[in-house]
Amino acid sequence: MKIILTQEVSGLGSPGDVVEVKDGYSRNYLLPQGFAILWTKGGEKQVTSIKRARSAREIRDLGHANEVKSQLEGLKVSLSARAGDGGRLFGSVTPAEVAAAVKSAGGPDLDRRRLELPGHIKSVGSYQVQVKLHPEVTAKFALNVLAGK
Known part of the structure; x- marks a missing residue:
């Protein structure tokens, strides 16, 4: 078909x-x-x-992807979410929330579908997030989830 x-x-x-x-x-x-x-x-x-x-x-070419990768890897991204006792979140962190946090931290505008979260983020802590920018370029950055809101 x-x-x-x-x-x-x-x-x-x-x-x-x-x-x-x-x-x-x-x-x-x-x-x-x-x-x-x-x-x-x-x-x-x-x-x-x-x-x-x-x-x-879309990222235009390999050079642009490497430029965005270097910009992302030097970024400190923090995301505040509602949490209960013991640091457990009410719900989980979505790729759209991560993309918005990157944008508010001064990073590039990312497509949420290209983000690869390390499973379901359901507790406060630090996580490694991957972004597939180009078929040959994958960037990693640290996401710090804080209790707040």
Whole structure:
């Protein structure tokens, strides 16, 4: 089955890519999750708008990715979240909250889908977060989760 990806799917492609996948994979996973749409001639026109949106928020080249990596690795990112006794959070820290914390700490604007958190962050402490900036460049930075709010 031919589909058009609307989001990044690891091992398959980037938004705007037209790929051929098994029928069950697209029908049971990709389409219901909103990761893809069926390929049609009308859908082909959407590919240009998807690719244009992707290029606006994507890292331009390897040099730019290395520049963003050096900027991220020198950054001290703190995030305050509501916590109970013993440092246990009410809920967990989401990639969107981490991206907002990086932006407020003076870092670059990151796409939350490219952040790789070390599991579910459900307690106060220090964590290592990875960001896949480019297929060849991955940056790591320290995230300090504080009790607050």
